[in-house]
Amino acid sequence: MSGLPESFAVTTHGLSMRYGKQTALDSVDLRIPEGAVYVLIGANGAGKSTAMKVLLNLEHPSAGRAEVFGLDTAGHGPRVRAQVGYMPESHEHPYGWMTAGRLIRHVAAHYPAWDHAYAGRLIEVLGVRVQRRVGTLSKGEKRRLQFVLALAHRPPLLLLDEPTDGFDPMVRNRTLAYLAEHLADTPTTVVIATHHIHEVESLADHVGVLSAGRLVAQMSRDELRRTVLRYRVEVPEGWEAPPELRTPGLRRSRGGREVQWTLIGEERDVTARLAAAGATVRDVTPLALEEAALALLAEGERLD
Amino acid sequence: MLEQVRIVGLSLRIAGLLVAAVLAVGTVMIGVDLVGGGRGFDADDTFPTALISFLLPFAVWKNDRPFRPVFLWTLPVDRRQLALAKVFAGLVWLTAALTIFLAWLLALGLLAGVSPALTFMRVPFGATIATYLFGSALVVGLRYPLRWLLGAAGVFFLVGSLSQALESYSGVQSLLGSSDLYYATENARNTWQTLPGLARWALGTFLPLGAGLAALWPAASRHKENR
Numbered sequence: 001m002s003g004l005p006e007s008f009a010v011t012t013h014g015l016s017m018r019y020g021k022q023t024a025l026d027s028v029d030l031r032i033p034e035g036a037v038y039v040l041i042g043a044n045g046a047g048k049s050t051a052m053k054v055l056l057n058l059e060h061p062s063a064g065r066a067e068v069f070g071l072d073t074a075g076h077g078p079r080v081r082a083q084v085g086y087m088p089e090s091h092e093h094p095y096g097w098m099t100a101g102r103l104i105r106h107v108a109a110h111y112p113a114w115d116h117a118y119a120g121r122l123i124e125v126l127g128v129r130v131q132r133r134v135g136t137l138s139k140g141e142k143r144r145l146q147f148v149l150a151l152a153h154r155p156p157l158l159l160l161d162e163p164t165d166g167f168d169p170m171v172r173n174r175t176l177a178y179l180a181e182h183l184a185d186t187p188t189t190v191v192i193a194t195h196h197i198h199e200v201e202s203l204a205d206h207v208g209v210l211s212a213g214r215l216v217a218q219m220s221r222d223e224l225r226r227t228v229l230r231y232r233v234e235v236p237e238g239w240e241a242p243p244e245l246r247t248p249g250l251r252r253s254r255g256g257r258e259v260q261w262t263l264i265g266e267e268r269d270v271t272a273r274l275a276a277a278g279a280t281v282r283d284v285t286p287l288a289l290e291e292a293a294l295a296l297l298a299e300g301e302r303l304d
Numbered sequence: 305m306l307e308q309v310r311i312v313g314l315s316l317r318i319a320g321l322l323v324a325a326v327l328a329v330g331t332v333m334i335g336v337d338l339v340g341g342g343r344g345f346d347a348d349d350t351f352p353t354a355l356i357s358f359l360l361p362f363a364v365w366k367n368d369r370p371f372r373p374v375f376l377w378t379l380p381v382d383r384r385q386l387a388l389a390k391v392f393a394g395l396v397w398l399t400a401a402l403t404i405f406l407a408w409l410l411a412l413g414l415l416a417g418v419s420p421a422l423t424f425m426r427v428p429f430g431a432t433i434a435t436y437l438f439g440s441a442l443v444v445g446l447r448y449p450l451r452w453l454l455g456a457a458g459v460f461f462l463v464g465s466l467s468q469a470l471e472s473y474s475g476v477q478s479l480l481g482s483s484d485l486y487y488a489t490e491n492a493r494n495t496w497q498t499l500p501g502l503a504r505w506a507l508g509t510f511l512p513l514g515a516g517l518a519a520l521w522p523a524a525s526r527h528k529e530n531r
Contacts, residue, residue, distance in 0.1 A: 057529060058373035077529040082380035094367040094375050097315070109307040110379045 009034045009157055009189035010055060014064035017050050017213075024050040026213040027064065032191060037183070037203045040193045041293045042210035048193035049089050051210070052159045055191075056081055068157060082111065085150035089161040089193075091142040096135025100145050103134055104152075111153040119152035125178055139166035147175060151182055158190045164199045172199060179203065197290040204289060209296045216300025221289070228292040229267060232260045232283040233274055242277045262287065262295040305389045312364055312393035319363055323401065327408055334412055353405070353427060357398055357436040361443040362450075364394040370527060371447040383527040391440040391520060398436050402429060430509030437516025445523025 010032035017025040025047045032038045040048050053059040054066050057077035066073045068080045095103055104123070108114040123130060126144040129137070137145065143166045150158060163179075164172045180203060183190065192200050207224055209217040219227070234257055245263065259279070263270045271281050287295065368376040370387065377383055406427045413423035442449045 053373050056373075056378060058377055075530050078380045078382050081378060086378055088375075088378075095311075095315075102314070106307060106311055107379070110381060 007034050008032055008067075009036070010038075010066070010068055010191065012051070012054075012064060012066040015051070015054060015061050015066055016063040017047070017054060017059060018062045023213045025054070025061070028210070028213070028215045030066075030208060030215065031218065032189060032208075033206065034189055035187060036206045037190045037192065037200075038206040038208060039197065039200055039204040039289075040191060040208045040210060041195065041197055041297070042193075043195060043297070045212075046210040047213040048210055049161050052086070052161055052191070052193060055159060056084060056086060082113070083156050085153065085155035085158045087143075087146045087150045087158075087160045087163055089165070091139050091146065091166050093134045093142065093145075096133065098134055099130065100128055100132055100134055100137065101130030103145070104130065104148060107149050108152070113153045113155075115152055115154055118154065119148060122148045122152055122178075126175065140168060140171055143167060144171070144175065151179075154186045154188075156188060158188055159193075160190065161193045162196075163192060164194070164196055176200070176203065197293050198288070201289045207289065207293060207296075209293060209300060211297055211300035214300065217296040224289070224292050225286045227266060228262065228264050228287055228295055229270070230260065230262050230285045230287055230291075231270065231274065231281055232258065232285075233279040233281050235259050235279045239278060242273075245273065245277065258282075262291070264295065264299055305392070308386075308389045308393040309396050312390060313397055315367065316363060316394075316397055320397075320401070327405070331408070331412070334416070338415060353402065353432045354435045357432045358439040360394060360398060360436055361391070361439040364390065364440070365443045370444055377527075383529050384524045387444050387524040387527050388520075391437075391444065391524070394440065395433065395436060398433065402427060402432060430512055434512030434516040437513070437520050441516070441519035441523040444520070445526055 008031055010030055012028050012030040015025050015028040015030070016023070028047070028051065030051070040051065042048050050059060054061050055068055055073055057073045057080060060074065069083060071080050073080050093103070095106075098106070104119060108116065108119065122128075126147060128141065128145050128148055132141075134142065134145065143163070147163070150160065164176070167175060176199070179190075182188065183203075190203070192203070194200055205221045207217070207219060207221065208215055237257065239259075241259070245261075265273075267284060271284075274281055368374045368390075370376075376386060376390075379386065381389075406424070409423050409426055410420055413420060442452065446452050
């Protein structure tokens with residue numbers, strides 16, 4: 001490592017958001033490094049969309065603050081939004097009466113950095129029918145149109161809220177491949193909010209896990225691979241796991257002597273704890289992103 | 305700003321076509337009346353332009369509810385500036401529509417033999433624009449403008465009903481002053497049968513416009529971003 005301090009595209013500091021008695025975000029401290037593809041994972045209603053709206057200054061937090069490229073989002077809303085490409089969760093567009101082409105021209109008029117040639121290429125590659133009225137497009141077509149609107153000004157930050165929702169598998173793969181190509185061409189930080197983790201697994205290099213408005217975990221993919229692992233251990237007859245190891249991931253095999261479960265922590269420490277509890281580690285395997293995220297979510301819920 | 309003018313114009317095109325259809329029907333009716341020997345067009349006729357312009361902001365903002373995280377606010381422009389741009393875009397189209405309406409009236413007036421000066425007074429530009437600004441202030445500044453509007457109409461109706469029901473009680477009648485209000489408006493109408501002096505015209509035009517702008521500014525400022 002160079003030893004240089006990491007620069008962040010997005011930071012939030014004690015960000016909280018309440019709607020009446022309901023808490024959407026609870027003291028969230030996001031740290032999203034520049035150039036990362038950060039996948040924000042959580043169940044429906046975990047606060048993912050709310051976090052994105054706060055970053056665009058569409059919602060005012062009840063407490064705390066957010067920064068995008070060092071700019072306070074509440075104080076520099078227009079400057080922040082000029083640097084962001086946003087794909088909202090909803091595929092419905094309020095200007096359904098407009099043609100897709102007119103909507104693209106309308107959005108383009110507000111971005112000095114709009115790349116018309118690139119927009120044209122995106123329209124062609126993604127097959128957006130510009131002469132059709134937005135309201136008559138299918139869900140998938142509306143999502144592709146939103147994709148064009150988010151990418152065509154080559155923003156340094158992309159906020160994609162459930163980006164694959166509404167795509168059939170073929171279009172999804174094509175769109176994600178194009179996103180990967182865009183990332184290779186244009187230096188971009190991407191935040192993807194999703195609960196379809198496996199769909200974006202190939203892109204993700206950082207993960208944040210939101211559970212009921214709390215950020216229960218945030219780490220790089222490497223750290224995730226290193227610290228969220230599946231252990232297969234052999235235990236004595238009638239063995240009971242000590243309380244600190246009783247996680248929701250515990251799964252006993254049929255014979256009763258072999259136990260398999262997902263544990264969070266450095267492998268060396270976990271192995272030592274297991275050994276101290278009388279278990280012998282037979283095998284340790286890293287998890288796919290989705291499995292690891294589910295383990296982190298379960299752990300977060302257990303700690304609540 | 306220019307883009308907002310274009311977009312608001314596009315969003316109002318169906319309403320515009322409806323107005324054009326009404327004018328076309330009106331033209332035919334007046335034409336038939338004139339051919340039949342009637343007066344066709346009367347200088348005393350009044351038109352609800354102020355009421356229509358008060359409701360116009362609801363049409364201008366029908367796709368963007370200002371107190372929600374709507375698409376409009378995702379654009380990289382200061383929200384207060386954007387809100388004012390949208391209001392003024394609507395104003396541009398309202399002014400254009402009023403001008404066309406006035407030209408239509410003048411043409412009909414000439415056919416019916418009504419003096420252009422009297423026809424001109426049938427279109428209260430200042431009041432129409434002022435009610436548009438008040439309507440816009442309502443839509444932009446209040447989270448639930450329709451509820452406020454219906455509530456106010458309900459209160460007005462209640463007070464009117466109460467006034468009628470208690471008319472025999474002179475104390476209540478004078479307190480509500482419904483008859484006084486009627487005579488006052490009638491007098492005002494009579495006064496405006498002739499062209500006003502410049503000072504009165506300026507007062508009558510700029511006072512409501514100023515009040516409309518004064519209402520619009522704090523309403524738009526509710527969406528100001530730098531907090």
